[in-house]
Amino acid sequence: MATGVIIKGVGGFYDVYLNGDVLQCIPRGKFRKQGITPMVGDVVEVNTRDAVIESILPRKNQFRRPCVANIDNLGIVVSVKHPDPDLLLADKLILAARMNSVKPFIVINKIDLVEDESEIEAIEEDYRLSGCPIFRISCKEGTGLEELKQRLYGGITTFAGQSGVGKSSLINRLYPDVLREVGDISSKTKRGRHTTRSVELLVLPDGRMLVDTPGFSALEVDLIQPEEVQLYYDEFIPYVDKCKFPKCLHYREPHCAVKEAVQMGEIPKQRYQRYIRIIEDINEKRRERW
Numbered sequence: 441m442a443t444g445v446i447i448k449g450v451g452g453f454y455d456v457y458l459n460g461d462v463l464q465c466i467p468r469g470k471f472r473k474q475g476i477t478p479m480v481g482d483v484v485e486v487n488t489r490d491a492v493i494e495s496i497l498p499r500k501n502q503f504r505r506p507c508v509a510n511i512d513n514l515g516i517v518v519s520v521k522h523p524d525p526d527l528l529l530a531d532k533l534i535l536a537a538r539m540n541s542v543k544p545f546i547v548i549n550k551i552d553l554v555e556d557e558s559e560i561e562a563i564e565e566d567y568r569l570s571g572c573p574i575f576r577i578s579c580k581e582g583t584g585l586e587e588l589k590q591r592l593y594g595g596i597t598t599f600a601g602q603s604g605v606g607k608s609s610l611i612n613r614l615y616p617d618v619l620r621e622v623g624d625i626s627s628k629t630k631r632g633r634h635t636t637r638s639v640e641l642l643v644l645p646d647g648r649m650l651v652d653t654p655g656f657s658a659l660e661v662d663l664i665q666p667e668e669v670q671l672y673y674d675e676f677i678p679y680v681d682k683c684k685f686p687k688c689l690h691y692r693e694p695h696c697a698v699k700e701a702v703q704m705g706e707i708p709k710q711r712y713q714r715y716i717r718i719i720e721d722i723n724e725k726r727r728e729r730w
């Protein structure tokens with residue numbers, strides 16, 4: 441028996457990465473009877489002689505789009521320009537990642553497009569206390585890719601962000617052996633081809649893995665309670681105990697230490713304002729539901 445990771449699944453067969461090798465396996469019949477479908481990213485125990493998956497270890501998380509389990513790290517890609525950064529989306533992705541025990545990091549791409557560094561610095565400033573490592577890169581010129589590669593964390597990494605920010609370009613750069621479709625922003629409608637393809641894990645030489653299909657939905661955020669959101673904001677930690685109300689949402693409550701810290705410039709203002717947007721979004725969605 442050996443332990444490996446499913447890196448691909450097609451037509452009932454699963455490619456399992458085991459000690460540097462790939463073994464095509466079938467799952468034991470019992471899984472189907474139990475209604476369990478193995479997923480890409482699953483850690484499995486394999487009977488190597490028969491190439492049979494005997495057991496699937498408990499998943500730490502699982503996602504539908506792309507359909508993959510056990511994600512460790514999420515690279516949130518924003519571009520300085522074309523398209524302009526959508527930091528509300530980035531914040532929601534940070535939240536969705538942390539809710540699912542995924543470690544987020546921020547990748548600022550297309551730095552070749554700005555002459556003035558201040559646009560990059562503004563994004564970095566916004567996330568300086570978020571606890572997310574931040575990388576500046578240009579997929580076009582190759583800047584910062586080596587550093588990103590060296591600091592890519594162990595386990596399985598996936599990338600998310602708006603369309604056109606350079607996720608596919610980045611995966612191609614990090615894993616150049618397999619070329620994937622890099623879209624032109626203007627021809628984004630030619631989707632069909634890509635959506636039917638199944639997800640695959642790309643194994644880097646040292647065993648770290650990338651999800652080949654970018655994506656990671658922030659929809660899960662809708663399920664969170666408004667009072668839970670703050671638990672995922674590292675920025676607030678030093679202040680929350682000093683708020684007058686123990687259940688302070690740092691929203692409309694008086695004598696709120698978080699709001700005071702924002703006023704004093706100790707917590708980045710934009711990031712706080714987007715936190716409020718998220719709280720209001722959640723409240724609105726809940727009103728619609730009831």
Ligand SMILES: Nc1nc2c(ncn2[C@@H]2O[C@H](COP(=O)(O)OP(=O)(O)O)[C@@H](O)[C@H]2O)c(=O)[nH]1
Binds near residue numbers: 549552581608625654
């Ligand atoms: N100038 C510039 N363009 C880039 C860079 N990275 C990607 N692009 C371009 O941005 C467009 C969208 O890239 P793509 O990787 O398809 O984005 P995705 O939708 O996030 O997967 C393509 O035309 C890329 O050539 C970069 O670092 N600099």
Ligand SMILES: [Mg+2]
Binds near residue numbers: 607
């Ligand atoms: Mg793409």
Ligand SMILES: [Zn+2]
Binds near residue numbers: 689693696699
């Ligand atoms: Zn407060």
